[in-house]
Amino acid sequence: MSVWVTWPALTKLGTLGIFAGLITLAMEREALFENNLIDVENYERHNADITCDPRSEIARTEDGTCNILSNPSEGSVYMRFSRNVGLSAAHAETDTLLTPNPREVSNVLMARDEFKPAPSLNFIAAAWIQFMIHDWFDHGPNAEADPIQIPLPAGDPLGSGTMSVRRTQADPSRTPDEAALPQTFRNHNTHWWDGSQLYGSSKEASDKVRSFVDGKLKIDANNRLPREFVSGKPVTGFNENWWLGLSMLHQLFTLEHNAIADRLKARYPDKDDQWLYDKARLINSALMAKIHTVEWTPAVIANPVTERAMYSNWWGLLGQGGPRSDFQEEVRKLREDLAKSDSFITRILGFDPNLSDGVGNSAIDHALTGIVGSAATNNYGVPFSLSEEFVAVYRMHPLMRDNIEVYDIGSNLVSRTIPLQNAIDREAENLLAAERPERLWYSFGITNPGSLTLNNYPGFLRDLSLPLVGNVDMATIDVLRDRERGVPRYNEFRRQIGLNPITKFEDLTKDPETLANLKRLYNNDIEQIDALVGQLAETVRPDGFAFGETAFQIFISAASRRLMADRFYTQDYRPEVYTQEGIDWVEHTTMVDVLKRHNPQLNSSLVGVENAFKPWGLNIPADYESWPAANKMENLWVNGALRTQYQDGELPPLVPVDVGGLIGSILWDKVKKNSDVAPVGYSKPIHPHGVMAKVRFVPTANNGYTGLFASGSDHSLLRLSVTGDPADRGFAPGLAWKAFVDGQPSKNVSALYTLSGQGGNYNFFANELSQFVQTEANETLGTTILFSAVTLKPTLLRVDDMAKVKQDGSAVSSPKAPTQIYFVPRAEVKSRFASTPHDFREDLLSIEEGTKLYDVYATSMEIKTSILPSLNQRYANERRSSARKIGEIELTSPFIASAFGDTGVFFKHQRHEDK
Numbered sequence: 001m002s003v004w005v006t007w008p009a010l011t012k013l014g015t016l017g018i019f020a021g022l023i024t025l026a027m028e029r030e031a032l033f034e035n036n037l038i039d040v041e042n043y044e045r046h047n048a049d050i051t052c053d054p055r056s057e058i059a060r061t062e063d064g065t066c067n068i069l070s071n072p073s074e075g076s077v078y079m080r081f082s083r084n085v086g087l088s089a090a091h092a093e094t095d096t097l098l099t100p101n102p103r104e105v106s107n108v109l110m111a112r113d114e115f116k117p118a119p120s121l122n123f124i125a126a127a128w129i130q131f132m133i134h135d136w137f138d139h140g141p142n143a144e145a146d147p148i149q150i151p152l153p154a155g156d157p158l159g160s161g162t163m164s165v166r167r168t169q170a171d172p173s174r175t176p177d178e179a180a181l182p183q184t185f186r187n188h189n190t191h192w193w194d195g196s197q198l199y200g201s202s203k204e205a206s207d208k209v210r211s212f213v214d215g216k217l218k219i220d221a222n223n224r225l226p227r228e229f230v231s232g233k234p235v236t237g238f239n240e241n242w243w244l245g246l247s248m249l250h251q252l253f254t255l256e257h258n259a260i261a262d263r264l265k266a267r268y269p270d271k272d273d274q275w276l277y278d279k280a281r282l283i284n285s286a287l288m289a290k291i292h293t294v295e296w297t298p299a300v301i302a303n304p305v306t307e308r309a310m311y312s313n314w315w316g317l318l319g320q321g322g323p324r325s326d327f328q329e330e331v332r333k334l335r336e337d338l339a340k341s342d343s344f345i346t347r348i349l350g351f352d353p354n355l356s357d358g359v360g361n362s363a364i365d366h367a368l369t370g371i372v373g374s375a376a377t378n379n380y381g382v383p384f385s386l387s388e389e390f391v392a393v394y395r396m397h398p399l400m401r402d403n404i405e406v407y408d409i410g411s412n413l414v415s416r417t418i419p420l421q422n423a424i425d426r427e428a429e430n431l432l433a434a435e436r437p438e439r440l441w442y443s444f445g446i447t448n449p450g451s452l453t454l455n456n457y458p459g460f461l462r463d464l465s466l467p468l469v470g471n472v473d474m475a476t477i478d479v480l481r482d483r484e485r486g487v488p489r490y491n492e493f494r495r496q497i498g499l500n501p502i503t504k505f506e507d508l509t510k511d512p513e514t515l516a517n518l519k520r521l522y523n524n525d526i527e528q529i530d531a532l533v534g535q536l537a538e539t540v541r542p543d544g545f546a547f548g549e550t551a552f553q554i555f556i557s558a559a560s561r562r563l564m565a566d567r568f569y570t571q572d573y574r575p576e577v578y579t580q581e582g583i584d585w586v587e588h589t590t591m592v593d594v595l596k597r598h599n600p601q602l603n604s605s606l607v608g609v610e611n612a613f614k615p616w617g618l619n620i621p622a623d624y625e626s627w628p629a630a631n632k633m634e635n636l637w638v639n640g641a642l643r644t645q646y647q648d649g650e651l652p653p654l655v656p657v658d659v660g661g662l663i664g665s666i667l668w669d670k671v672k673k674n675s676d677v678a679p680v681g682y683s684k685p686i687h688p689h690g691v692m693a694k695v696r697f698v699p700t701a702n703n704g705y706t707g708l709f710a711s712g713s714d715h716s717l718l719r720l721s722v723t724g725d726p727a728d729r730g731f732a733p734g735l736a737w738k739a740f741v742d743g744q745p746s747k748n749v750s751a752l753y754t755l756s757g758q759g760g761n762y763n764f765f766a767n768e769l770s771q772f773v774q775t776e777a778n779e780t781l782g783t784t785i786l787f788s789a790v791t792l793k794p795t796l797l798r799v800d801d802m803a804k805v806k807q808d809g810s811a812v813s814s815p816k817a818p819t820q821i822y823f824v825p826r827a828e829v830k831s832r833f834a835s836t837p838h839d840f841r842e843d844l845l846s847i848e849e850g851t852k853l854y855d856v857y858a859t860s861m862e863i864k865t866s867i868l869p870s871l872n873q874r875y876a877n878e879r880r881s882s883a884r885k886i887g888e889i890e891l892t893s894p895f896i897a898s899a900f901g902d903t904g905v906f907f908k909h910q911r912h913e914d915k
C-alpha cells in the first residue's frame with residue numbers, strides 16, 4: 001500500500017468526491033489542532049509589562065501585543081517559536097549535527113545541474129512567498145561566537161579545510177527551570193499576519209517607514225522607498241535577504257497602503273494621521289492575507305479540493321465573495337447526499353461525518369461558513385505562535401532562478417538577462433529604477449520559478465555573499481538549521497504529524513541516480529534522511545501541487561490558524577474596526593487589481609488573467625465578444641502574437657510543424673473556442689507559416705459600399721503567408737484580414753493570387769490578391785484539395801458580412817457589398833523585394849510601420865463562371881476592369897512572426913455556403 005495520502009484520489013469521483021476530500025482534509029486539520037500544537041512560551045512573565053490602551057482595541061500594535069486582550073503578549077515579537085512535533089522529538093542534534101556532512105548533502109543532492117522550472121507558476125509566486133515569510137518569521141541575526149565548522153568533503157569546489165556557519169542566535173529568555181526542555185528560539189518578527197514586513201515589528205521600525213502625513217508611508221515622487229545609507233537597501237519593515245523581487249513587492253504594497261490611505265482621507269477628512277495609518281495598515285495587511293489565501297495558495301496547490309479549502313478559509317463556501325455561485329450548487333448536492341440513508345459521501349469516507357463525534361460536523365460547518373469574520377477567535381486552547389516546523393517547510397530556495405530575464409511589456413524576446421547575484425541587496429533598488437517596475441512585473445509574470453525538487457538550488461545561493469559575514473551556502477545552511485533547531489529527520493517528522501512513514505527509499509523517488517545518492521549519503525538508513533531532503537525528494541504529489549504532502553500537512557493547520565487565532569480576522573473583521581470602505585477594499589481587490597492600479601501599463605498583459613501567480617498569457621474571457629474592437633485586437637496582439645514571437649533567427653522552416661501543441665500547453669488553458677482563436681492544438685491545414693501585423697483600412701470616401709467598407713477599420717490584423725513550402729509547390733501568396741467590431745464578432749476575409757500561386761517568383765507583392773480566384777484548368781498540385789478542407793466551393797469567399805456592420809457595431813439597414821475585392825500591391829512595396837528564391841518572411845519583417853501595402857479595389861458585378869476557361873477569363877477581366885478603388889490598407893505596426901500568428905489566430909472564412 002502506498003504511504004501517501006488518499007484524499008487526492010477522491011477528486012476523480014466528481015463533486016461529491018471533492019467534498020469527501022475536503023472533509024478528510026478538515027478532519028486531518030482538526031487532528032493536528034488536537035495533537036500538534038505544542039507551545040513553549042511563558043506568557044505571564046511578558047504580560048506583566050504590557051498595558052493595552054484604547055487604540056490597541058481597534059488597531060494592530062507595532063510589536064503585535066494586545067491582539068488577544070486577555071493574553072496580550074500572544075503572537076507578539078520575540079515570543080518563542082512553538083512546535084508541531086512532540087518535545088521529546090524536538091531536541092537539537094549534537095552528535096549527529098554533521099552526519100551526513102551537510103555540505104556534501106548540498107553538493108550531491110541540492111546543487112542545480114540544470115534549471116528545472118515549475119511550469120504552472122510564475123516568478124511572482126516565488127517573490128511573493130518570501131515576502132510573506134518575512135511578515136511571519138525571522139530567527140534574527142546569527143551568533144558570531146563559536147560557529148559550526150563543517151569539514152569540506154572530498155572533491156569540494158572550495159578545496160579542503162572547513163566551512164564555517166554561524167549558529168542561530170540563542171534564546172536569552174531561557175530560565176534555569178527550563179534546562180530540560182529542548183532549545184527554544186525567538187521570532188524577531190511578530191507572529192501575526194499583520195504586514196510586519198512593511199510596517200516593522202517595533203515602534204522604532206514603524207516610525208521610520210511612516211511619513212506622518214495623512215496616514216501614509218514614505219515613498220518619493222518617483223515611487224522610490226527611502227534607502228539605508230550604508231546598505232543601499234530600502235527602509236522598510238524587514239529588509240534582510242534582499243533582492244529585486246522584494247524591492248518590487250515592497251514598493252507595490254507601500255503604494256497600495258498609500259492608495260488606501262487616500263481613499264480613507266477622502267471619506268473621513270477629519271481623521272488624523274494616526275487613525276488613517278492604523279486603518280490603512282489593517283486593510284492592507286488583510287488584503288495581503290486574502291491574496292495569499294485565495295490566490296497564491298490555490299496557484300501553488302492547484303487542486304479542486306485545496307481550491308475549495310482555501311476559498312472556504314476566507315469566505316466559507318456559503319460566503320459572499322469571489323466565485324461564490326460556483327460553489328453554492330455543490331454545497332446543495334453535498335447536503336442532499338448527506339441527508340440520504342445511502343449517502344455516497346458516507347460510503348466513501350467509511351463513516352457518517354454527520355454523526356462522528358462532533359469532529360466531522362465541525363469540519364463541515366467550518367468549510368461552509370469560513371473563518372474570516374467569525375464571531376470569535378479560536379486558538380484551540382493553545383496560544384497562537386508559528387512553529388519551527390512551519391519555518392522548516394518554507395525553506396523553498398529552489399524556487400529561485402539563476403537569472404532574471406527582462407522583457408519589454410508584451411514581448412517574449414529577452415531584452416536583458418541579469419544573473420541573480422547581480423540583483424541582490426543594493427543592486428535591487430538600482431535595477432527597479434533602471435528597468436522600470438512595470439517591465440519587471442511583466443517579466444516575472446511570464447517566467448517560471450524553479451521547482452521544489454532535489455538538485456535545484458541555484459548556484460548563486462550556494463555561494464551567497466552576505467555583507468559582514470562572507471560567502472555562505474544556503475543549501476548547507478538549510479539542512480544544518482533543521483538539525484540545529486531539532487526539526488526531526490524526515491521519517492520521524494512524518495510520524496509526528498500523523499503521516500505514514502516511508503518504508504524504503506523507493507517510496508520517495510524512482511530515479512536511479514537520486515536513489516543511489518540518497519542511499520550512499522544516508523548509509524542505507526531511511527531514518528537518517530533530512531526533513532528538507534525528504535520533502536524535496538517526494539515525487540508523489542497530489543495533482544497540481546508544487547510541493548509534497550509532508551510540507552502540506554504543516555500548511556493545512558497553519559494556514560487556517562493564522563486566521564482563526566487573530567482577532568482582526570475574526571470578531572474584529574468588521575466595518576466598525578476596518579471601516580466599510582476597508583472591508584470593501586479587502587473583499588473586492590485582487591493581486592491583478594493591485595498590479596494594474598500601480599502599473600497601468602500592464603492592462604493589456606493582464607486581460608483575462610484570473611490568477612496573477614500563474615504564467616500570464618492569452619485569455620479569452622467569456623465576455624470577450626462584447627469588448628470594444630480596439631481591446632480585442634490588443635489582447636490578441638499583445639498576449640497572443642507578441643507573447644509567442646519567434647526568437648531572432650529562429651523562424652520555423654516552411655513546412656508544417658505542430659507548434660500549436662507546444663504553445664497550447666503554456667498559453668491556452670483558458671481559451672474557449674472562439675471565432676478569433678483556434679481551438680487548442682489546431683494547426684492550419686494550409687498557410688502554416690507567415691507574418692502578422694496590425695493594420696488599418698482607410699476607406700475612400702463615398703465608395704458606394706456599406707458597413708466596414710464605409711466606416712473603415714482602425715483595428716485590424718493582417719496575416720500574409722504562403723500556401724505551403726514554395727520549393728515544393730511554387731510560391732503561392734495569400735492574405736487574411738480580420739477587422740474587429742465593437743461588441744460583435746470580427747469580420748474576416750482571405751485572398752490569394754491563384755490556388756497554385758505564381759510559380760518561381762518569390763516576390764510577395766508581385767501580384768494582386770483576391771477572395772475569388774478561378775479554378776485552374778490544369779490543377780496538378782492538389783491545392784484545391786487542400787482548400788477543400790475549408791469549403792466546398794474552394795475558390796469563392798464572400799464579403800457580404802463586412803458590409804452589414806460598421807466598426808462601432810452598428811448594423812447597416814440596406815447593406816451593399818462588393819462581389820469581388822482585389823488587394824493591389826502599392827508602388828511602395830511592389831518592386832521592393834527580390835523574385836529569386838528566399839524566405840519571404842524576412843522581406844515582410846523589414847517593412848516599416850505606417851507603410852501602405854495595398855490599394856483595395858472592388859466590383860459589384862455579378863460573378864459568372866463557365867466551364868470554358870476562355871470565357872471564365874473574359875468574365876474575370878470584365879469584373880476587374882469595372883473595379884474601383886475603395887480604400888487602402890496601412891500597417892499600424894511592423895510585421896512579426898509568431899506561433900500565435902501561425903497556429904493560434906483564426907480567420908473565419910465566410911464561405912460560399914454561409915452567404
Ligand code: HEM
Binds near residue numbers: 133241396397400481
Ligand atoms: C535571493 C533570494 C533569497 C536570498 C538571498 C535568501 C537568503 C536567505 C538567508 C541568508 C537566510 C538565513 C540563513 C541562516 O539561517 O543563516 C535565509 C533563510 C530563509 N529563507 Fe531565504 N533567501 C532567498 C529567497 C527565499 C525564498 C524565495 C524563500 C521562500 C519561501 C526563502 C525562505 C527562507 C526561509 C524559510 C528561511 C529560514 C528563516 C529563519 O530561519 O527564520 N528564501 N534566506
